[in-house]
Amino acid sequence: MAPHTPPPPDGTPGLVDFSVDLSAQEVQRQAQVLAALGPDWDPMEVMRGEEAAYDLLYSGLDEEQQRLYDDLVAAGVLPPRGGGHAAA
Secondary structure: OOOOOOOOOOOOOOOOOOOOOOHHHHHHHHHHHHHHHOOOOOHHHHHHHHHHHHHHHOOOOOHHHHHHHHHHHHOOOOOOOOOOOOOO
8 A cells, every 4th residue: 555645636635545454363363263162162063953943943833923934934034944834
């Protein structure tokens, strides 16, 4: 980046190139996240737990809730679960 861009001849202020490289900070952030998760972190177990939580969330819906769920699935807002219906 140039330290200073002289203004154009008409006296209006010129544009200044401004850029920041955050690559080093991103690498550091990722390393800190992985260190915080620890060596016992199992991403597949986390995914299974999330699926179980969604199954529980959408279980036991009454008729109106099931209709709304089906409408949201049809609209693409929610992913289909259990053959297109919430778990019983």
